[in-house]
Amino acid sequence: MEEKIKLGISTCLLGEKVRFDGGHKLDRYLTDTLGNYVQYVPVCPEVECGMPIPREALRQVGDPASPRLVTSHTKQDFTDPMVRWARERVQGLEREELCGFIFKANSPSSGMERVTVYDANGMPHKVGVGLFARIFMEHFPLLPVEEEGRLHDPKLRENFIERIFVYKRWREMLAAGKTLGRLVSFHTRHKLLLLSHSPQNHNEMGKLVANAKKIPPYELFERYQGLLMETLGLKTTVKKQINVLQHMMGYFKEELSPDEKQELLEIIEQYRMDYVPLIVPVTLFNHYVRKYDQPYLKEQHYLRPHPIELQLRNHV
Numbered sequence: 001m002e003e004k005i006k007l008g009i010s011t012c013l014l015g016e017k018v019r020f021d022g023g024h025k026l027d028r029y030l031t032d033t034l035g036n037y038v039q040y041v042p043v044c045p046e047v048e049c050g051m052p053i054p055r056e057a058l059r060q061v062g063d064p065a066s067p068r069l070v071t072s073h074t075k076q077d078f079t080d081p082m083v084r085w086a087r088e089r090v091q092g093l094e095r096e097e098l099c100g101f102i103f104k105a106n107s108p109s110s111g112m113e114r115v116t117v118y119d120a121n122g123m124p125h126k127v128g129v130g131l132f133a134r135i136f137m138e139h140f141p142l143l144p145v146e147e148e149g150r151l152h153d154p155k156l157r158e159n160f161i162e163r164i165f166v167y168k169r170w171r172e173m174l175a176a177g178k179t180l181g182r183l184v185s186f187h188t189r190h191k192l193l194l195l196s197h198s199p200q201n202h203n204e205m206g207k208l209v210a211n212a213k214k215i216p217p218y219e220l221f222e223r224y225q226g227l228l229m230e231t232l233g234l235k236t237t238v239k240k241q242i243n244v245l246q247h248m249m250g251y252f253k254e255e256l257s258p259d260e261k262q263e264l265l266e267i268i269e270q271y272r273m274d275y276v277p278l279i280v281p282v283t284l285f286n287h288y289v290r291k292y293d294q295p296y297l298k299e300q301h302y303l304r305p306h307p308i309e310l311q312l313r314n315h316v
């Protein structure tokens with residue numbers, strides 16, 4: 001059986017009663033749906049750095065670039081113990097080989113963005129990052145990260161899940177050994193996926209791989225990985241997806257009958273008009289790839305970037 005993707009997660013999202021008030025923030029999509037494909041590594045910064053349950057709520061105060069983490073009423077300052085603990089924890093997490101992290105939104109410890117920071121006058125500003133989340137993201141700058149709230153947006157969800165699946169394949173490729181052959185094979189199988197995010201980056205990565213022999217291996221893999229994660233973080237659009245669909249049609253010039261071609265063009269047009277979701281043309285392409293055993297396209301992760309049961313390309 002294929003190994004599950006390892007994802008870090010804020011513990012309270014799994015339904016563990018670790019919050020300051022003794023409650024949890026169970027997210028059923030994460031546990032019951034995504035949970036079938038991933039193995040979670042829970043992290044609760046506040047409990048793991050020694051705070052009790054229940055406890056006084058915390059907040060960030062002061063300069064948003066280096067805020068203090070204090071209890072809301074008694075103003076006890078937990079910044080230093082939290083930072084010490086977080087630096088050690090991220091070292092430990094390196095051994096877990098995570099492919100991403102899902103943070104609890106709005107938490108002064110775990111929030112990924114727009115965390116409330118109170119200024120000297122007690123005025124709230126949504127400009128902070130949770131203390132642990134900041135140290136985690138600085139330590140793992142390329143790792144896909146998201147917040148549970150944002151994952152309710154179908155496009156953000158699809159993008160995050162696509163990235164964690166790619167990251168897992170990238171990790172597996174590195175673990176098998178950094179050879180030029182493996183990099184070329186990885187790049188070839190992800191070409192259309194990359195194209196769907198950025199034609200420019202797709203070209204740049206193609207040039208990088210084409211010139212690979214002139215670049216020291218360490219630098220080559222570093223640069224490729226940086227570009228890979230940057231590219232996948234760029235939004236796809238209907239226009240970019242249609243570019244990929246039309247590109248794929250070019251591989252069936254000989255095989256498709258005029259009627260089949262017409263049907264494909266009609267469905268691509270329906271997708272362009274927002275009448276059908278992306279999964280519809282993609283399913284038809286998968287059908288032709290299987291029917292005509294198209295060797296290049298059948299290797300493309302674009303056609304199956306994540307399990308169909310996650311229903312990620314089903315939105316219009």
Ligand code: SF4
Binds near residue numbers: 011045046047104109
């Ligand atoms: S938001 Fe973070 S610190 Fe707060 S309970 Fe959840 S995991 Fe723990």
